[in-house]
Amino acid sequence: MGRALSISVATMLSRVLGLTRDQLFAALVGANAYSDAYLAAFRIPNLLRDLFAEGALSAAFVPTFVHYRCHRGSEEAFRLGNLVVGIILVSAGALAFLGILCAGPLVAAIAPGFVDQRALTVLLTRIMMPFLLLVSLAAAAMGMLNAQSRFAAPALAPALFNVGSIAVGIALYRSGLEQKGAVIGWSLGTLFGGLLQLLAQLPSLRATGFRLRPRLHGALKEPGVRRIGELMGAAVIGLCATQVNNVVNTIFASHQRGAVSFLNYAFRLVQFPLGVFGVAIATVAGAGVAAKVAEGDMAAVRETMGSAMRLVAFLSVPSAVGLIVLGRSIVALIYEHGRFGEADTAATAQALLFYALGLYSSSAVKIFAPAFYALGMARVPVLGSCLGMAANLALNLFFYPSLGYRGVALGASLGATANFALLAIAWQRYCGGLGGASARGQLVRVLCASAMLALAAFATSRALASLLPWRGISRQLCLALVPLAAGATGYLAAARALGMAELKELGRILPRRAAA
Numbered sequence: 001m002g003r004a005l006s007i008s009v010a011t012m013l014s015r016v017l018g019l020t021r022d023q024l025f026a027a028l029v030g031a032n033a034y035s036d037a038y039l040a041a042f043r044i045p046n047l048l049r050d051l052f053a054e055g056a057l058s059a060a061f062v063p064t065f066v067h068y069r070c071h072r073g074s075e076e077a078f079r080l081g082n083l084v085v086g087i088i089l090v091s092a093g094a095l096a097f098l099g100i101l102c103a104g105p106l107v108a109a110i111a112p113g114f115v116d117q118r119a120l121t122v123l124l125t126r127i128m129m130p131f132l133l134l135v136s137l138a139a140a141a142m143g144m145l146n147a148q149s150r151f152a153a154p155a156l157a158p159a160l161f162n163v164g165s166i167a168v169g170i171a172l173y174r175s176g177l178e179q180k181g182a183v184i185g186w187s188l189g190t191l192f193g194g195l196l197q198l199l200a201q202l203p204s205l206r207a208t209g210f211r212l213r214p215r216l217h218g219a220l221k222e223p224g225v226r227r228i229g230e231l232m233g234a235a236v237i238g239l240c241a242t243q244v245n246n247v248v249n250t251i252f253a254s255h256q257r258g259a260v261s262f263l264n265y266a267f268r269l270v271q272f273p274l275g276v277f278g279v280a281i282a283t284v285a286g287a288g289v290a291a292k293v294a295e296g297d298m299a300a301v302r303e304t305m306g307s308a309m310r311l312v313a314f315l316s317v318p319s320a321v322g323l324i325v326l327g328r329s330i331v332a333l334i335y336e337h338g339r340f341g342e343a344d345t346a347a348t349a350q351a352l353l354f355y356a357l358g359l360y361s362s363s364a365v366k367i368f369a370p371a372f373y374a375l376g377m378a379r380v381p382v383l384g385s386c387l388g389m390a391a392n393l394a395l396n397l398f399f400y401p402s403l404g405y406r407g408v409a410l411g412a413s414l415g416a417t418a419n420f421a422l423l424a425i426a427w428q429r430y431c432g433g434l435g436g437a438s439a440r441g442q443l444v445r446v447l448c449a450s451a452m453l454a455l456a457a458f459a460t461s462r463a464l465a466s467l468l469p470w471r472g473i474s475r476q477l478c479l480a481l482v483p484l485a486a487g488a489t490g491y492l493a494a495a496r497a498l499g500m501a502e503l504k505e506l507g508r509i510l511p512r513r514a515a516a
Contacts (some may be wrong), residue, residue, distance in 0.1 A: 015272045017162035019334055022268050024169040025186065027338025031261035031348070034179040036254070037117040038186060039264045041124035043250060044106050045132045047243050048095060049139075057084075057136070058143050060231030063290040063374045064224050065147040070291075078210045080224040081144050085137065086214040087225070092136040099129040110247055113254030120180065127187040134194035141201040144210060147290075153204035160200040164193035179339075231373060245392045245415060249408045252400050258347065259405035265335055266351035266409065269327075270359055273319035274366075281308050281315075285367055290374040303435030305371055305427070310439055312363045313446045314502040318491045320359040321450040325457045326483055327352040333480040351409045358413025361420040368423040380426045388419035442500065449494035457487030 029035045061084060068077035099106065103125040107118060114121060142154040168189025172182050202212070219225050253259040285308035292300040323330065328349040336345045369381040392415030399407025427433070460483040468475050495503045 013156070013159050017159050017166065018268065019272060021162045021165050021169065022265065023334050023337065024166060024173065026265065026335040026340040026344075028169060028173050028182050028186070029179050030339030030341070031258045031265065031344040032179070032339075033117040033257060034120070034183050036111075036114070036258065036260040037121040038124055038183040039260050040107065040111045040114065040250060040254065041121045041187070042128055042131075042190065043246065044099060044103075044110060044125050045096070045129050047246060048099070048132050049135045050243060050246075056232040056236045057088075057139050057228075059370055059373045060228045061140065061143040062147045062370075063293070064228050064231070065144060066290045068224055069147065070295075074209060077147075080222065081140065081210060082213050082215050083219045083222055083225055084140055084228065085212065086216040087219060088136045088140055089133075089214055090216070092133045096129045096132045099132070100126045103129070110250050111254040111260070112251060113256075120183070124183060124187045127184070128190055131191055131194045134191070134198050138194070138198040138201060141198065141205050145201060145204055145208070148208055150204055150208060153201045157197045157200045160196040161193035164196040165189045168192060231378060244389050245412060248393055248396060249412060252396055252408050253405050256405055258344070259408075262344070262347045262351050263355075263405055263408060265331070265348045266355050269323065269330065269334070269352055270355045270362075273316060273323075274359060274362055281311055281363075281367065285371070289371045293374045298431070299435065301371070301375075301435075302432060305367065305431075306434030306439060308367050309364065309434055310442045311502055312367060313360065313439070313443045314495075314500065316360045316363040317443070317446045318450045318453050318487075320356045321454050322457060322484060322487055323356040323359070324353055325454050325487070326461060326480060327356070329461065329476070329480040329483070333476040336476070347405075350406050354406055354409035354413055356413075357410070358416040361413070361417040364420045365416060365423060368420070368427060372423070372426075375431070377426075377430065380423065380430075384419040384422040384426075387422050388415040391415040391418040442502075445495075445498045445500055449491050449498060449500070452494040453487040453491035456490035457483040460486040 025035070025038075029038070065077050065080060068080050103122045107114070107121045107125060111118070111121060138157060142157065145151070145154045165186070169186060172185045172189075177185065205212075249263065250260060253263055285304055288304045289301050292298075292304060328345065331349045331352060332342075332345045335348065336342065365384070369384070372378065372380045392411045395411035395414050396408055399410055401407075403410065461479060464479055464482060468478055492503065
């Protein structure tokens with residue numbers, strides 16, 4: 001819990017900087033064909049990153065590295081790390097090169113609705129393909145650090161990516177470039193940010209005793225490499241289903257001008273609590289589960305998972321409710337500046353509402369999936385991802401004709417819910433449930449407390465809207481932050497009245513962290 005809080009603080013910094021980055025991009029470009037072109041172009045290397053680097057590689061590498069450290073020692077674990085780095089340099093470099101060569105067909109496949117902005121999207125794709133190599137190496141460094149319980153640098157590294165992008169963005173904004181030049185410059189800033197994300201982790205990695213000496217000799221004969229390959233093969237299949245969802249969503253959204261941007265801006269807001277809470281808890285829980293599995297202690301595995309799931313519910317459910325109730329005010333405060341107008345705010349807020357419905361499920365999947373991989377049960381998350389993919393595609397086909405891009409967001413949320421349901425059922429069947437207090441009972445209490453949040457936030461928002469007739473940033477601040485504070489107060493008061501243990505544990509940890 002304490003480590004998760006530390007990672008949450010670091011990740012929150014990264015997410016705040018990420019929102020600042022998005023805010024700057026929205027003001028600089030807006031929500032239109034130019035922003036759609038950049039976002040679709042970035043989705044191609046980013047998709048490969050999620051699939052191979054921060055997805056499959058992380059899921060396969062961390063438990064294998066932990067096993068090597070426990071049973072063979074640090075020297076052998078570091079040798080395995082250098083073999084993995086050598087393989088990344090060759091494989092990710094080749095993928096980036098192929099992406100540059102095949103940018104035209106890739107764009108035609110992922111965004112068939114693009115017409116006027118297709119050539120620009122191809123150019124931006126070629127500029128950003130080397131991003132894949134940079135973040136693949138950063139993911140390897142992150143895995144080695146997390147496997148050694150070094151969480152601070154990996155959690156802070158994404159903040160450096162955002163810092164680099166923001167620095168370039170400020171220069172672009174001050175230069176007064178038109179939108180086409182701005183998105184080209186922004187693409188170069190993306191590469192710069194990826195380089196910083198890698199470099200930020202190297203000092204901490206060196207402090208663990210690791211020395212970067214990439215190698216390929218003997219890689220195919222190394223048992224750890226083969227084990228990573230086996231786990232990655234299953235993980236890629238599972239994650240491929242998730243990435244198919246992203247491709248399907250982009251294909252649908254590309255037929256509405258600005259829809260790719262509306263969905264991206266909304267999803268980034270959902271990613272804030274998902275990253276701060278869901279990913280942070282999953283990172284600590286995943287490392288804890290891997291260590292307990294290596295020790296053969298299944299009771300401790302269940303206890304770790306139970307604690308993680310209760311904490312996810314305590315933090316993610318009220319976050320989702322807050323985004324649903326105050327979505328328009330939050331979007332206006334963050335994005336409605338420069339070239340991002342009031343109509344863009346309304347469209348993004350509608351996408352946010354449907355994305356927020358899947359926040360709890362998405363967070364829970366991030367807890368369960370790595371645990372199954374650590375247990376050597378990779379087929380379970382693979383099946384869950386495939387079910388989520390099938391549900392997302394079917395729901396897009398059903399909802400898109402009537403809801404447009406909003407149906408894309410709804411399909412994503414319901415697909416994540418289907419994935420989570422399968423993983424939860426499988427965990428109960430194969431692993432004997434969750435340890436500690438009842439997660440279901442705690443979820444009911446969280447929902448009751450979240451209802452108080454919704455009531456307090458909605459009532460405060462309605463009252464302020466009638467009392468603040470003026471326009472501008474001060475009104476946006478009041479309409480977003482005051483109801484948010486009222487809702488948070490209502491939730492914490494209800495949680496206290498319901499005797500929720502997570503609130504007490506947070507109360508014990510925070511003073512210690514403040515004093516540290």
